[in-house]
Amino acid sequence: MPNQVPECTDAPAVPPAAEWFLPRDSLQALIECLQEDGYTVIGPVVDQEAITYQVISSVDDLPRGWTEEQSAGRYRLVRRDDEALFGYTVGPHSWKAFLFPPQVTVARADRSSDGRWEMTTPEETVPRHAFLGVRACELAAIAVQDRVFLEGPWVDPVYQARRREVFIVAVHCTQAASTCFCTSMGTGPECRTGFDLALTELEDGFVIQGGSDAGHEILERLDVAVAAPSQSAAAGSARRQAERQIRRHLDTNGLRDLLLNSLDDSQWDAVAGRCLSCTNCTMVCPTCFCSTVTDVPDLSGDHVKRERSWDSCFNVDFSRMSGGVIRNDVRSRYRQWLTHKLASWHDQFGQSGCVGCGRCITWCPPGIDLTEEVAAIRSHQEPIP
Amino acid sequence: MTSSVSDDPVAVGRKKLAVFKFASCDGCQLSLLSCEDELPALAEQIDISFFLEASSRIGTGPWDIALVEGSITTPEDEQRIRSVRRQAATVVTIGACATAGGIQSLRNWADHDEFLRCVYARPEFISTLASSTAVADHIPVDYELRGCPVDRYQLLSVLRDLIRGRTVRLPRHSVCLDCKRRGTVCVEVAQGIPCLGPVTHTGCGALCPAFNRGCYGCFGPSAQANTGSLIRTLAEGGLPEARRVALFRSFNAAAPEFRIDERAARSDIGSSGTGRGELS
Ligand code: SF4
Ligand code: SF4
Ligand code: SF4
Ligand code: SF4
Numbered sequence: 001m002p003n004q005v006p007e008c009t010d011a012p013a014v015p016p017a018a019e020w021f022l023p024r025d026s027l028q029a030l031i032e033c034l035q036e037d038g039y040t041v042i043g044p045v046v047d048q049e050a051i052t053y054q055v056i057s058s059v060d061d062l063p064r065g066w067t068e069e070q071s072a073g074r075y076r077l078v079r080r081d082d083e084a085l086f087g088y089t090v091g092p093h094s095w096k097a098f099l100f101p102p103q104v105t106v107a108r109a110d111r112s113s114d115g116r117w118e119m120t121t122p123e124e125t126v127p128r129h130a131f132l133g134v135r136a137c138e139l140a141a142i143a144v145q146d147r148v149f150l151e152g153p154w155v156d157p158v159y160q161a162r163r164r165e166v167f168i169v170a171v172h173c174t175q176a177a178s179t180c181f182c183t184s185m186g187t188g189p190e191c192r193t194g195f196d197l198a199l200t201e202l203e204d205g206f207v208i209q210g211g212s213d214a215g216h217e218i219l220e221r222l223d224v225a226v227a228a229p230s231q232s233a234a235a236g237s238a239r240r241q242a243e244r245q246i247r248r249h250l251d252t253n254g255l256r257d258l259l260l261n262s263l264d265d266s267q268w269d270a271v272a273g274r275c276l277s278c279t280n281c282t283m284v285c286p287t288c289f290c291s292t293v294t295d296v297p298d299l300s301g302d303h304v305k306r307e308r309s310w311d312s313c314f315n316v317d318f319s320r321m322s323g324g325v326i327r328n329d330v331r332s333r334y335r336q337w338l339t340h341k342l343a344s345w346h347d348q349f350g351q352s353g354c355v356g357c358g359r360c361i362t363w364c365p366p367g368i369d370l371t372e373e374v375a376a377i378r379s380h381q382e383p384i385p
Numbered sequence: 386m387t388s389s390v391s392d393d394p395v396a397v398g399r400k401k402l403a404v405f406k407f408a409s410c411d412g413c414q415l416s417l418l419s420c421e422d423e424l425p426a427l428a429e430q431i432d433i434s435f436f437l438e439a440s441s442r443i444g445t446g447p448w449d450i451a452l453v454e455g456s457i458t459t460p461e462d463e464q465r466i467r468s469v470r471r472q473a474a475t476v477v478t479i480g481a482c483a484t485a486g487g488i489q490s491l492r493n494w495a496d497h498d499e500f501l502r503c504v505y506a507r508p509e510f511i512s513t514l515a516s517s518t519a520v521a522d523h524i525p526v527d528y529e530l531r532g533c534p535v536d537r538y539q540l541l542s543v544l545r546d547l548i549r550g551r552t553v554r555l556p557r558h559s560v561c562l563d564c565k566r567r568g569t570v571c572v573e574v575a576q577g578i579p580c581l582g583p584v585t586h587t588g589c590g591a592l593c594p595a596f597n598r599g600c601y602g603c604f605g606p607s608a609q610a611n612t613g614s615l616i617r618t619l620a621e622g623g624l625p626e627a628r629r630v631a632l633f634r635s636f637n638a639a640a641p642e643f644r645i646d647e648r649a650a651r652s653d654i655g656s657s658g659t660g661r662g663e664l665s
Binding site: 073075076092102284309310328365366 | 574
C-alpha cells in the first residue's frame with residue numbers, strides 16, 4: 001500500500017478522521033483513480049428493477065435520482081426529486097458475492113492414461129475489486145464474514161485472496177428503509193470502521209473521510225479541500241436523518257438465551273405455516289456463509305471438477321447425513337436459521353450473525369420478518385404481567 | 386493414487402439401456418438425442434438396446450436401466466409399464482409427463498367422456514383412461530427426473546452415475562436458490578410478478594426469472610413445497626383466484642403439491658400448516 005507524503009506540504013497535518021470535501025463533479029476522478037490503480041470498481045447500478053451491485057465504468061452508471069421503497073416481501077424502485085447518486089439503502093445484492101462467490105471451482109482431479117489421479121487447485125487471477133457505496137451495516141457484515149472465513153482455525157483461501165485485494169469506499173446512509181434496524185444491532189447507520197474512504201452525499205458534493213493509509217493516498221490525488229464547518233455540519237445532520245428514520249427494532253436483550261430456551265415454542269409452528277423454505281433470506285443475507293461442495297465428473301469419469309456453491313439451511317438436503325435428513329420439516333429449518341443467526345452465532349463467533357440490514361425481510365416472498373418472530377417468541381416466554 | 390483398469394465398471398461389462406415412451410411429446414427423448422457431443426461417448430459406455438426414437442434396433446430385456454418418458458393414460462399403458470418394471474433393474478422416469486402426469490393431466494379436472502365425444506367421430510373406438518397419471522402412481526420408480534423437458538445435463542449425469550455405480554444425487558431445493566446463485570433479482574418481490582419458483586423444484590437453472598418472467602413450475606414441486614403459503618401470498622398481492630388456479634394448471638398440474646382445486650386456491654384456507662403441501 002503506497003503511503004506518500006502529501007504533495008501540498010504547507011497543509012496542516014490532518015488527523016485520519018478529518019473531513020474533506022469532494023465536489024460532485026470530482027467523483028468521476030475518484031473512480032478513475034481506483035481504475036488507474038488496477039481496481040475493477042463495483043458499484044450500485046439500476047438493473048432488473050432494482051439497485052444492484054455490478055461493475056461500473058463511470059459515474060454515469062450510478063443510480064442518479066433513484067431510490068426504493070421496501071417493506072416485508074416488497075421492493076419497488078422509485079424516482080427521487082433530486083439527482084442523488086446514493087439516495088437509496090440496501091438492495092437485493094450484497095458484497096459477499098464478490099468475496100465469497102456463489103459458484104467456484106475449488107479443485108480438479110484428472111486421471112491419466114496410466115490410471116494415476118492428479119489433484120490440482122485451479123490457477124486463478126484474483127479479481128482486484130473496489131467497492132463503491134458500502135453502507136455501515138455492510139461494513140459490519142464484511143467484518144462478520146472476515147471472522148468466519150479468516151479468523152477461525154480454517155482460513156478460506158478463496159475469500160482470503162479476494163478480501164486482501166479489496167478497496168472499500170463506504171457511503172453513510174442519509175435515509176433509511178422501513179426494513180432497516182441497524183441501530184438495534186449496533187452496526188449503523190454511521191460508518192465507523194472498516195473502510196478506506198467514506199462519503200456523505202450532499203447536494204453539491206461529498207464530505208469524504210479517509211479510513212486507511214490506502215484511502216489517504218487516494219485522497220491526496222483528488223481535488224479535495226478541507227471540509228468547511230458548514231459542510232461537516234450538513235453531513236452530520238444528513239447522517240442523523242437516517243438514524244431518525246429507523247422504525248424497526250429488534251430487542252437483543254438476552255436474545256441468545258431467550259431463543260435457545262424456546263426451542264419448543266409454538267411460534268416455530270406458526271412461522272412454518274408461512275415459510276416456503278425457499279432459501280431467499282439466507283441467500284440475500286450478507287453474513288450467511290454456507291456452501292455445498294459437489295464433485296462433477298465428465299462422462300469418461302477421468303476428469304472431475306470440485307465445485308463449491310452457495311447453500312442454505314432452508315435446503316432440505318442441507319442436513320442430510322448418513323442416517324438421512326436431520327431437519328426434515330420447515331419448522332426445524334426456520335428454527336435453525338433464526339437460532340443460528342441470533343443465538344448460536346455468539347457461541348461460534350462471539351457476536352451476532354445479524355447486522356440489521358433488513359434484506360431477509362424485504363426479499364422473503366411471504367414477508368416473514370425476523371424482528372416480529374423474535375417479538376412473538378419473547379411475548380410467549382416473557383408474558384407481560 | 387492409482388486404480389487398475391479392472392475396477393472400471395465400464396470395462397467389466399456395458400450396462401444395457403432401454404428408453405420407453407408413454408403419453409408424451411417426445412421432447413425429453415429429444416433432449417437426450419440433442420446431447421450430440423456426448424452421445425458417442427455414452428454409446429461406448431452403455432449398450433443402447435432399445436430406443437425407438439433413435440434407432441430401429443429392438444433389443445429385448447432384461448435391461449439394467451430403463452428411461453421412461455410419458456404418463457399413463459390408457460389401460461394398455463397400465464399393463465406395459467408393469468412389464469417395463471419387471472424387466473428393468475433401475476427405472477428412471479424423465480420429464481413432467483412421467484413424473485407428474487404432464488399437461489395432458491388437465492383432463493383430470495374435465496369430463497373425459499365429453500372430450501371423447503367432442504374430438505372423435507367414433508369415440509367407441511378410443512380406449513383411454515379418464516386420468517393421466519405419473520408413472521410412480523403405478524410402479525415403484527428409482528429416480529425421477531423432472532422438468533418439461535428434462536435438463537439434458539442432469540439426465541447425462543444420472544446415466545453417468547448409474548453406469549459407474551456412483552450414488553445418484555438429485556438436488557430438490559427451490560428455484561429461488563438458483564436465482565440467487567446467478568444474481569437474478571426476485572421478480573416477485575421487485576415487480577410483483579407471480580412466480581412459482583419458491584415451490585418449484587430445481588433443474589432449469591432459474592431460467593424464466595432471469596428473463597423477467599415468473600417461474601412456470603416446469604420442474605414440478607420442490608421437496609416439501611408449501612404451496613398453501615405461496616397461494617396466500619399471491620392472493621394478498623392481488624392475484625385473482627382464477628389466475629391462481631391457472632398458475633398451477635400446467636405441466637405439473639397433477640403433482641400432489643400442485644393439485645389445487647378452485648376451493649383450495651382461495652387464500653383463506655390453510656392458515657397454519659407443517660410446511661407440507663397442505664392443498665394436495
Ligand atoms: S439476518 Fe436479515 S437483517 Fe440480519 S443481516 Fe441477515 S439479511 Fe440482514
Ligand atoms: S443461518 Fe443457515 S445458511 Fe445462514 S450461516 Fe447459518 S446455517 Fe448457514
Ligand atoms: S423465511 Fe421467507 S425467505 Fe426465508 S425461507 Fe422462509 S419464505 Fe423463504
Ligand atoms: S424470481 Fe421467483 S424463483 Fe426467483 S427468487 Fe423470486 S420467487 Fe424465487
